[in-house]
Amino acid sequence: MFKVANPVGSAMFAVMNTTSEHDRNLAAKLRSLSIEPAAFKTEPPEPHARRRMIPGAMLGLAATVSLAVVLYGPEMLGRIETALAGFSGNDLAISAYGVEAPAKGGAAVEGVRFPADDGVKSTVASTREITGSGYVVAPDIATVFSKYEGRIVAVEVEAGDRVAAGQVLVRLDDAGARFSLRGAEKSGRAAVLAVDARNIELAQARSSLVRTERLAGREAMSAQALEQAKTAFDTAENAALQARQDVEKAELDIDKAREQVEALTVRAPISGTVTWLAAHVGDTVLSREDSVREDESLLIITDTTSLVIDADVAEANIALMRAGLSGEAVLDSFPGQPFAVEVSKIAPVISREKGTVTLRLSLSQPPSGLRPFMAARIRLLVGEGSTGAHHPPTSFEAPAVGLRTSG
Template sequence: MPPVPLVREITGSGHVIALQSVPVFARYEGRIERVTVTLGSEVRAGDVLAVLSDPPARLALDQAYARLRTAELTLTARQITLAQAKADLHRAETLAARGSLSQSGLENAATTTRTAANSADLASAAIEEARIAAAIAAERVEALTIRAPFAGTVTQLNARPGAMILDRSDSIREEESLLTLTRMDNLAIEADVAERSIAGLMPGLEAEAELDAAPGAPFPVRMTLAAPEVNPAKGTFSLRFAPLAPPVPLRPGMAARIRISLPSTTQTAGATSQ
């Protein structure tokens, strides 16, 4: 009798996951002045999500700009002094060449010019320091406006106007974030299968999935990733699948079941094992 192909079927259960879902934190502490999104809002990269209020930060920015302006005025004054010192030195050199000015007088004029030049250089350095301080202060104020890092959907919203929040260094738990932003166009199905089923599973494999949200409506998926480690407590490992034609719009957290059919061995019809 011709050999009859046997099919090995592997099943697993899992959920729809978002491949890009990020909790958004404030970089600095402050009080939430307003929230510009709601749960489910779709935003573009750079859109304003929330605005914080921090009067000391804005005052620090005003002070930094004032110090920068003072440094610029100081430099202008010292440049005028330097220009006058150079002019005096030129006259001193002319008089010394005619014998109308002593050597010490010429040296004093040269020293005055060098001192004025050093003062102008210090004023220039002070301006650079003031510009850096102003940039740091401006960055802190700019960070009070929380913007979307990428285009996505607000899938969790914790921010409430009037609430006081900590900065990112003090807020490491996701529930302390302002919100969670998720890319809904980049979803996958992650399912666990038994460790004994690992043979023959590799990326690119075609399979079938079914959602609890759409029972009786299986659809094709393609395996994209197999976890490099087995879960020793459960005796399973995770597989990730790209949905090809789901019957309903996918949402993170949806329950799903996976069915994989693989060729196994062949045996002759009617043959008996020895």
């Protein structure tokens, strides 16, 4: 009895033979893609376990490919071969731990790709940059008041004028001061006349005493008469001395009255520029003792030839600050014209409200047109590299956490 061949079984047998042939071809291709060990090897942890994992992974991959060929046909094998060829052509190694990038000396760092080493060394100096902000200030500034009350009769300057020390700024008038001077001068003349009279009396008393003493020596004058002559002389001498003191007091009164009159002519205490002017002809001004606010002054003179910058930096930088530290500054008014600055003074106290310390910086060749109260920004370089140029790193460094080398 003849048995009918089972067409389904035959087909399955043919597919299995084809699959086995593909498996053999795939295994051969995988063996050709194996990676030779590097010349310089570093022993990773558990090397034997890793080597056992690689064949197992290859067998699993072969079984997966076989199943894909059965389900999707022979064209799937071509796609897989193309993908494997792509992996074999790049510079990455395939391991059981993931994708590895070649590292220096033949080692590989997992999960990170490093730029090629071009031989350029980083020259980053241990330099720290400190920034701050502040304003241009004038250390020499004079707020001019009137020492005595008076009425302004003349203003000799205008805002923006350059003045020299001692130059007349404002003239005031005070009739009371003039009268006081005239009265003091008359009192002084009277005191001088009194001195002359007392000197005459003193001379007469001296002459009488000498004559009485001569007569008393001849016993032609009583002792009582001699005593009276001595008393008269002492009295005249004291009167002459008092008269001379009255003259000195009169001279002081004259000097005081004259100083008050002269103070009505207000002069510049320093050389500089008139930066604020509030004096007007006809105004009555108060004396300095009664003028306690700046807006009650006549004018303000600023020495603009010695301007500096007062800038605030963070309190945390106080340990790095020192006199002579150099840097640069730029003004908001002249953003494209930076200039050199140098720390000349450090404030002795810290601002509790702002948490900053104030630095006073001297300027070197600032822009023309520099004026007080201009906003400024500063930059100081401190550390070992503060005297040279600061070079940025040539490449970004990969983080050290989680990196591992493999052979």
